[in-house]
Amino acid sequence: MTSPTTPLLTRDSLPEAFRNVEHLEDFMSLPTAETVADLAALDGDIMILGVAGKMGFSLARMIKRAAPDKRVIGVSRFSEEGGEERLRSHGVETIVCDLLDRDAVAALPRIRNIIYMAGLKFDYRGREDFLWAMNTLAPAIVADTFRDSRIVALSTIHVYPWSDPRRGGVTEATPPLARPGEYANSVVGRERTFQYFSGLHDTPGRLVRFVYAIDMRYGVLQEIANWVRSGSVVPLATGNVNIQWQGDAINHFARLLRHVETPATPINIGGPECISVRHVATRFGELFGVEPVFEGSESDNALFVNCDAAADMLGNPVVTLEPMLRWVADWVGSGKPAYGKPSKFEVRNGIF
Template sequence: MTHSEEALDEHLSTPSEAVALSLASTSGPVVVLGAGGKVGPTLCRMLRRALPADRQVFAVSRWSDTEARASLESHGVTCISADLAAPDAWAGLPDAGAVYYLVGHKFGSNTNPHLTWWMNAVVPGFAAARYRGVPTVVYSSGNVYPFTQAHAGGCTEQHPVGPVGTYAQSCLAREQAFTHAAATWSTPVAIYRLNYAVELRYGVLADLAAKIVAGEAIDVTMGAVNVVWQRDSTDWSLRLIEHARSPEPFILNGTGPETASTRHLASRLGAALRRDLTFVGQEAPEALLSNAARCHGLFGYPQTTLDQAVSLVAEWVGAGGRQLGKATKFQTRDGRF
């Protein structure tokens, strides 16, 4: 898995047998909206590998990353260039039998809040209207929850939301756009509250490892965090389509089973990288945490454990493996991204 990016992407896009069974609850083409981000390319490849050849997979994005587009097309995914922020872009998109919605905007929310609100609150309305009645899985974020005591196990899906800051509030607005579609047009909807997916090139573990290698101090004020290996998370999100429902969406937290100590994760990575660590701050009693027991009850525990993920990331970063340069900023506590 760790020898090359090609091998990594092959691994991250390998579906379990259960993915095909879940997708069989739908028919026709599958449209992935916002397919050009961190999760989209391997999600599209996993879809293509799980579906029969006569079901098309359409990946919609602006496709500023031409290499990602070319790679997807070489694996049988049909890529469509579209600026989904534009209202007139939607009429020309293909019809679908299932939709995965990955459009989102996070970084720069503090300096350009209007763009964040447009992308996360207005654009979902375009999607919900264009694909009314079509089973839809909506990627959301655990940021919609308030901070809770680190020892309490994290927020379940029944916990009252309490988004902090522009980004988190706009994520809740995205959910509400699709909730409206479920209530008004009987669109079957499932909302996937993910935090945080990790792989070798980005995520909480890669962020920590990169700081350690650079000799930077590790801030432990956000003293605990949830993570899940991206292949497991993607697999779960694809299987979630069979649970989409109306008039109320099915909501699912997606993350690993551990409430992981930031200090402990950094210490494990530092030991594997053979680097000394410097910590700053003191663990706050509360953190942004989710409880994914419902997810694990439906789909099982992650196939890649947290210990395995830590070892793999340390090996990759220690060998100078490429990073995507997309920090999670998981240590942010004021909602200003």
């Protein structure tokens, strides 16, 4: 269990703004009381495959804070300098491994609980073969190797068809669809691969169809804030989006280890609201003291999903829209660091 002084993510813990990256990352890796309870009831240690992505560091740190007596292991190629040291400073063990290397994966410790975060979405043009290998072959190697584990594997809402957000969004009952663009198709392959091995080996799992994460350094809100502040046009064709505070998202990922099914089934993870791009831009205009410049009008379809099942199982996120808007406006307005990796939520042709 956590110590009496371990801080938790609650509505009362929300800051007015973030002083710097360290403050942001410390807050974003807070566990909820529900996460602490679920991980205490979970048998075995936890290993995160593909830990070096934008969300993996916060997830690993959060799990270690919530369950300090468990081994938490982060696995990645660690191509960026300092990644291993950053995790180890928070008590997370690290292992360098290429998930396309069967022998290297076979050498990993057999940990009871696996969170799979590896994959490729952007910058695959000219190396489509690598896109498919990362999104289908690596999952096959992992799923076969860790057949005796629980596996929570991240997927994406891009496996869904576009829909009219006024009708409530697509649910998990909607089959994954081969949409335009190789990325979406390859992720359908990733899901089906995990499901095949889950059925073959009776491996309990979940496929996490996750919405757009909100961090101060990237994400839908940061992009819209930059458009508004710089006077760039805000495209409205994709007029509604799903978002979720990254700290809430990683808590839900970890808690899903107690809500796996055999064979693995999908679940939509995200906020409960249908967020209006126009409203968000207008609110940023108020916070920046400028008038947003809009382009086009809202289409009657968007990539929008229904997250009611997750809310029923895990509860709604702690962080709501308004605090995120204020945080992002402060961060962007004060020129704090950004990743420079846009979500491309407005792209409608499936080519990222």
